[in-house]
Amino acid sequence: MAQPIRFRQAASPLKASCQQCSLSNLCLPLAVEENDLGRLEEIVQQGRIYNRGEHIFDQSTPFRSCFAVKSGSVKTSIITEGGEEQVTGFFMPGELVGLDSMSGDAYACTAKALERTSVCEFPIDKLEELTGKLPDLQHHMFRLMGQEIQNSHQLALLLSKNTAEERIASLLLSLSSRFQRRRMSPTNFSLPMARNDIANFLGLAVETVSRVFTRFQNQGIIHARGREVELLDVEALQLVTREFSRQSCQQ
Amino acid sequence: MAQPIRFRQAASPLKASCQQCSLSNLCLPLAVEENDLGRLEEIVQQGRIYNRGEHIFDQSTPFRSCFAVKSGSVKTSIITEGGEEQVTGFFMPGELVGLDSMSGDAYACTAKALERTSVCEFPIDKLEELTGKLPDLQHHMFRLMGQEIQNSHQLALLLSKNTAEERIASLLLSLSSRFQRRRMSPTNFSLPMARNDIANFLGLAVETVSRVFTRFQNQGIIHARGREVELLDVEALQLVTREFSRQSCQQ
């Protein structure tokens, strides 16, 4: 083994290489010019690896950093005073976690690793300093936050207007396209989250999620076995999500 | 009348004065130092006045500006392909409308004046340019957008976990505190929106909203007559919003 090289890497173990990262077309580097990438690398810290169930940060603790998922997946949720939990999002490699906390001094939610997960950490004060210098990066941050607002509005729409079947079909299609963008099969994937998380996220009871999964399976739309899911008829799924609108148009 | 002065004003009729604005402690000027206020004034445009029902911007049209409500109030909503509407927010004086559209080239929602309303317009390209120069303003924008994400998550929580009574109590309390921050009575105000908008926003049927209002009235918690609302027992309302959590603690 090339000792000198290992030694050099060990000398700054916390630095990550955005240039060599395979996610550079999804993550923050996407918005940074080639010759500015070094400045992004200067502020990013290689986070540690989290095992399934470990917390990356906790609601109400001091807000210090946003985190980009490098591998694995993350779920965020808010907890009410009464101990009620609401899952607010699932995050895949390349996606940025913690944007909702930019409004205050404490994290607005809790982030939990759904599986063995590694992240890159962006200290928020340094990130803000850099966005002030790189207009493209600032623009990208605004875009990401705007997208986050939209996602949440879409979730609200789903929760207030759609049936259990429509909600679950929407989630499956969302996961599908996100897997696809990461060069994984859009029809054959493993759910990173438990039925419980799906239910909580979609405002349903676990039993309802289970029932809808078996109903979809009986209709030949999907094949599900535990967390392994195969989408057999994507068009049918898309049709389900539009069921509601079709009805209101037909009358 | 002092003709010369009127003439001077007419020479730049589109400029607004942030320094003299009574909302400067709520709106964007909040984050700008005294001697930088001029730079904000340079980019802000005095928008026109909108009558009830008029659109300030429309979903899918090119995204150009964010708007600060100056007087009156605004509702935003997204429309699905099927024509389904979901109200995503109500905006009061000093609040910034359009942040969710920062993610793309087109407005992500439609903004409609709920009453006679005036706004200030911030062209987005100029605003981004300025935030790049004023770190405090950039920080404030991040805060506002983070807050918007959180609001939306709170709405999702409300929609997925709370009963009709809890949702309506929450909305009334939210309006109450927002009126208070604007130095208006927190217990005696006029709802800017119709029952229909409340129902849509909270994922309920109009009939349900109506029933809950009368139920609250019979319990002596509120007094409502049309859009005029008086909160008679704020503590009782707060209790309603925590009803759910109280139950899960008792068991």
Place this chain on the structure above:
DNA sequence: GTAGTAAGTTGACTTGCATCAATTTGGATG
């Protein structure tokens, strides 16, 4: 004024999903 329309209220009935309860499956551990 009065006609006309939209907004709001109230009641009767229906339903999708939650809840409760009982199994079954699966993964982890010694």
Place this chain on the structure above:
DNA sequence: CATCCAAATTGATGCAAGTCAACTTACTAC
């Protein structure tokens, strides 16, 4: 391989809120 506990499934039942329909009130315009 057996044990244990959490996760997932399936069935039976109840209820909160939706839907449909009738009526009242408020607003606008002529």
